[in-house]
Amino acid sequence: MPSFNPSISLKTMAFQKIISVFPLQVLLVLLALDSSNAQKLKVGFYCKTCPDLEAIVSRTTHQYISRAPTLAAPILRMHFHDCFVRGCDGSVLLNSTPNSQAEKGAVPNQSLRGFDVIDAVKSAVEKKCPGVVSCADILALVTRDAVKMVHGSFWEVPTGRRDGRVSLASEANRGLPPPFANITQLKALFAAKGLSAKDLAVLSGGHTIGTSHCPSFTNRLYNFTGKGDTDPKLDKNYIAQLKTKCKPGDTTSRVEMDPGSFKTFDEDYYTLVAKRRGLFQSDSALLDDTETKAYVTKQATNRGSTFLTDFGVSMVNMGNIGVLTGNNGEIRKHCAFVN
Ligand code: HEM
Known part of the structure; x- marks a missing residue:
């Protein structure tokens, strides 16, 4: 026997009420207007309008x-x-x-x-x-x-x-998340954008390429709690190396975030984080949550790493955040200026 589902039954009642107030034609127009403003992104959206x-x-x-x-x-x-x-x-x-x-x-x-x-x-x-x-x-x-x-x-x-x-x-x-964010703040910021803890762990792997300016992490080297101390979550030998690259007050030097392979998109980032060599507090923070830590550990073993495939999935998730579709917004002629 089909079981009673209160939520379906309430929805049906609400729909019947709306139908009784608005004629069907009005409802169809409203639905059409709504869908013109809330379309989903799709692969090949421009296949007819700009095939190349x-x-x-x-x-x-x-x-x-x-x-x-x-x-x-x-x-x-x-x-x-x-x-x-x-x-x-x-x-x-x-x-x-x-x-x-x-x-x-x-x-x-x-x-x-x-x-x-x-x-x-x-x-x-x-x-x-x-x-x-x-x-x-x-x-x-x-x-x-x-x-x-x-x-x-x-x-x-x-x-x-x-x-x-x-x-x-x-x-x-x-x-934008600051490099000093802790895991609770990071998870909350990502969740507010519809992204999961896994997306956070995966997308942080973007730090496998690129460089950072010293001020994004020098507090960890010289003055972590205001007493001239270092961040206990950062490897001591790594702190010594970083100190040779960033002297106190240096605002212009840059360091590789994934030293040795900062130009290659690979899973090395996770090996670094697992070894307590993530450059930012936000990188180290991935070890402070069971789920993100498990992800880091899994990728760091280098056996059957899923990072590259996961990254594509999480980038699609990120690319969906708050998009304007349908009749909203505009198609700019030049990216630096509104039309
Ligand atoms: C989780 C929170 C994140 C924080 C707190 C954070 C913070 C930072 C900071 C402070 C820098 C260095 C900026 C500088 O000093 O020049 C940086 C660089 C970078 N971030 Fe993130 N980031 C986060 C997530 C992401 C995500 C999700 C991506 C991409 C999917 C990403 C990709 C990059 C890349 C590629 C660089 C290097 C840029 C360059 O070489 O100029 N980051 N990030």
Whole structure:
């Protein structure tokens, strides 16, 4: 005998009530309007409107990244910073105006590079398909291609994002996770974006490529609790090495986050974190939670590491954050300016 499901029965009653108030035609129009503004991203969104899109993006990205492979890292970080502030809407690409400082001007974004790559790809795409492809989608596609070029995996990128018209430095300063965050704060920040603890563990693996400026971690070397001490969660020998690269007060030097293979997208990051050599407190924090710690340990063993495949899955999850679709937002003509 079918069991009674109170939630279905309540939904049915609510629907019957709405039907009795609105004629069916009105309801259909309302549903159509709603769906035009809340579409899902999909792989091949531009297959009719810009069939060569992925080839154009890939060609132009290759031209740039083959000459400057270290740009893959800041471009990956740019996509992350775009998605965590107002969703993946290209807001990180907008320039400040005389009246308003854009996300680009926020402290964590001042070290972003690679905007010229996005502009070049956008202009190549505009030549073939004017006014069709959003900057938010271009950033997601360029990121995938750039990561692939530094030996990452390939993943299909669902598209259909539209570009936002608002970009505020204050929101980026508030909304991006700081390197000093602990595991509770990190999990909460990710959960607020619909991302799981696993996504956190996987996406932190983005730190397998790239460099960091000294101030993002020198508190761990010189003055952890205000008493001139070091962070007990950081390996002592590693602290000694890092001190030779970052003297107190050094704001300009950069260190490789995954020393020796900072240009290669691999699972070495997890070996480092497991050895208490994660550069930021946020990296070490992955060892303070059962689930994220288990993930780190599993990847660090190097036997049957699933990181590269997992990364594609979590990037798709990240790429879904707060997207504008349907009639929302716009398709910018130039990624640095609203139309
Ligand atoms: C979990 C929270 C995270 C924190 C607290 C964090 C923090 C940071 C910091 C402080 C830097 C160094 C910036 C500098 O001093 O120049 C950095 C670099 C970087 N981050 Fe993260 N990050 C996080 C997550 C992510 C995610 C999810 C990704 C991508 C999926 C990512 C990709 C990168 C990359 C590639 C770099 C190197 C950039 C370069 O070489 O210029 N990070 N991150």
